[in-house]
Amino acid sequence: MQVWGLHNDTLTTELTEENFVSLSWDTxxxxxxxxxxxxxxxxxxxxxxxxxxxxxxPT
Incomplete structure (x- = not known):
């Protein structure tokens, strides 16, 4: 099994509720x-x- 940890600087459940990942590349x-x-x-x-x-x- 593979598990990914997603970290967000805002204490909300937006990422899981809206089913998306934020990568912080605003451009x-x-x-x-x-x-x-x-x-x-x-x-x-x-x-x-x-x-x-x-x-x-690359990293």
Missing amino acids: INDLSQIPGGREGLKAELARITPEERHKAI
């Missing part, structure tokens, strides 16, 4: 609109967060 809205799967997401994160270290993006 990316709908992940399904990013082509290329995981590699596409990494490329988009590198584009919108140029201040991040190159090795920080």
Whole structure:
């Protein structure tokens, strides 16, 4: 069995009640609109967060 822990900085039940996960990338809205799967997401994160270290993006 695999279990994921979701952490939220707000003490509400919004995430479970509304069935979504908040990733805190405010500049990316709908992940399904990013082509290329995981590699596409990494490329988009590198584009919108140029201040991040190159090795920080994959993790």
